[in-house]
Amino acid sequence: MEEEIELIIDSAEEGMQNAIAHLRKQLLNIRAGKASxxxxxxxxxxxxxxxxxxxxxxxxxxxxxxxxxxxxxxxxxxxxxxxxxxxxxxxxxxxxxxxxxxxxVPPLTEERRKQLVKQAKGEAEDAKIGVRNDRKTANNELKKAEVSEDLQKNAEAEVQELTDKYIAKIEEILEAKEKEIMTI
Missing domain, CATH: 3.30.1360.40 (Gyrase A; domain 2)
Structure with a gap:
C-alpha cells in the first residue's frame, strides 16, 4: 500500500520538476538585452x-x-x-x-522590457498551472488508492508541501529573470 502512495508522490514530483525544466527552457528564449x-x-x-x-x-x-x-x-x-x-x-x-x-543586438527600450517581463510572468503562470495539475492528478490517484484515511491525509499533505516548494521555486526563477530583464 505504502509503495503505491510513494509511487504516486514520486510521479507528481517528477511532473513538477518537468514544469520547472520547461519554464527554464522557455525563459532562455526571452532575451534580456545581452547577446546570447x-x-x-x-x-x-x-x-x-x-x-x-x-x-x-x-x-x-x-x-x-x-x-x-x-x-x-x-x-x-x-x-x-x-x-x-x-x-x-x-x-x-x-x-x-x-x-x-x-x-x-540593440539595447532594449523600457517598453520592450516591460513586455518581456509580462511574457516571463505568463510562462511562470503556465508552469504553476502545470504544478497544480500534477497536484490534482496525485490527489485523485490517492483517493482511488485503497489505503487508510490517515495514510491518505498524510500523503495529500506531502503532495501539498511539494506543490508549495515548486511554486516557490517558480517564483524565485521568475524574480531572477525579471531582474535580469529590467537591468540596463
Whole structure:
C-alpha cells in the first residue's frame, strides 16, 4: 500500500520538476538585452533542401554583450543563414562580411522590457498551472488508492508541501529573470 502512495508522490514530483525544466527552457528564449547564442535557438536554415537548425550549419557565439557572431561551416550558406534569421522574426538585422554573419543586438527600450517581463510572468503562470495539475492528478490517484484515511491525509499533505516548494521555486526563477530583464 505504502509503495503505491510513494509511487504516486514520486510521479507528481517528477511532473513538477518537468514544469520547472520547461519554464527554464522557455525563459532562455526571452532575451534580456545581452547577446546570447540561445537567442537564435529557433532559427532554421535551408541547407541542401531541408530545414536545419542554425547550430547544425554554423558555430554561433557571442563575442561581447551586444554582438552575436555566426561562423558557417560552408561560406555558401551565408545567404540562407541571413534569410533564416529574418524569417525567424526575432527583430534582428543580420550583416555579413563574406566570412561570417554578424548580428548587433540593440539595447532594449523600457517598453520592450516591460513586455518581456509580462511574457516571463505568463510562462511562470503556465508552469504553476502545470504544478497544480500534477497536484490534482496525485490527489485523485490517492483517493482511488485503497489505503487508510490517515495514510491518505498524510500523503495529500506531502503532495501539498511539494506543490508549495515548486511554486516557490517558480517564483524565485521568475524574480531572477525579471531582474535580469529590467537591468540596463
Amino acid at each position: 547564442p540561445s537567442m537564435l535557438g529557433s532559427v532554421m536554415v535551408e541547407y541542401y533542401g531541408s530545414q536545419t537548425p542554425l547550430n547544425q550549419v554554423a558555430n554561433v557565439n557571442a563575442p561581447d554583450a551586444r554582438t552575436i557572431s555566426i561562423q558557417p561551416f560552408e561560406k555558401g550558406t551565408i545567404p540562407n543563414i541571413e534569410k533564416g534569421i529574418l524569417l525567424a522574426n526575432l527583430g534582428f538585422n543580420p550583416m555579413n562580411n563574406g566570412e561570417s554573419v554578424i548580428i548587433s
